[in-house]
Amino acid sequence: AARKLLLLPGDGIGPEAMAEVRKIIAYMNAELNSDFSLEEGLVGGCAYDVHGKAISEADMAKALAADAVLFGAVGGPEWDSVPYDVRPEAGLLRLRKDMELFANLRPAICYPALADSSSLKKEIVEGLDILIVRELTGGVYFGEPKEIRDLGNGQKRGIDTQVYDTYEIERISGVAFELARTRGNKVTSMEKRNVMKSGVLWNEVVTATHKTKYPDVKLEHMLADAGGMQLVRWPKQFDVIVTDNLFGDMLSDIAAMLTGSLGMLPSASLGAPDAKTGKRKALYEPVHGSAPDIAGTGAANPIAMIASFAMCLRYSFNMVAEADRLEAAVAGVLEDGLRTGDIMSEGKTKVGTVEMGDAILAK
């Protein structure tokens, strides 16, 4: 059976970056006997323009039926004043919700060729390869009550509620342990058990999950604030970090800054394994947005999108050799000195989106 991919290029530089992935898929089908079948849909502002909402029901159905979804980026100034419920971002939120993508994977990799141009010290970032696993569908961003309450005395109270149930912690830590087995075999769990009940439970459930199912993986616990400090001080001590929605949001943005440009950062969001097939629903997307400031100029860095496809090969299709090869090709063109504008430094060769994509494919 063919591997079914749904491409949702979206807005701005999304389609420009996706075009480079499309070339790689065409090459794999033609030359490597891969069997990807592609479907296409609209998401974000472009979907609003056609359907009046950020993703149509037909495209949602395609996403649910696909083996994996590749997502570009959504949004732009054209849609700044559309109604809140149908704004471009609503398309991504709908996909995450309906596909039940509870595990967000954010790798922070520092390619050797870019270590010199990092804003951080070379010895700290060179060769960095860590993976942050963030819980994406629970915690304080979703817990009830969530409101601004009028206290009637001229005061208001803003309320968000951090809630985690055992099953949510079990499934996210299971993803982290499984991924660790394919990498450095170490998981660091981060919470604030010293001040939060949800942190106490998080710690207990991760510990129990480790003991019963993954005793071969090394596990350590760290308070999330100390973890943030350690990420900046000596990030290479980590392999896989597992943490909740809020801490994961912040820690993954901190880790992103260790690696250079937004244009380099891929991500994956995974759901639970299907009871029958064992396959997880999955969506792969660059961390960056639609970059309206450079859209249409051919200057966008396609590496984040291409690296997201490499994650897709690795995690949705277990095509580990192909994923390794694609990532090595990215490292190789950087080694050769090719740079898009966002990662340009002195003495390097400046190229555009298409040239970068072509060079990676050639490599």
Ligand code: NAI
């Ligand atoms: P952004 O990530 O689009 O751009 C931030 C800066 O980084 C810009 O200067 C941009 O040119 C640069 N940049 C980003 N990706 C790049 C790439 N691949 N190559 C070269 N340079 C790159 O974030 P911004 O400007 O805050 O948001 C722009 C639009 O994107 C907004 O409408 C926002 O809502 C949307 N957005 C969408 C996201 C998504 O689709 N997941 C995520 C973040 C923002």
Ligand code: MG
């Ligand atoms: Mg964030």
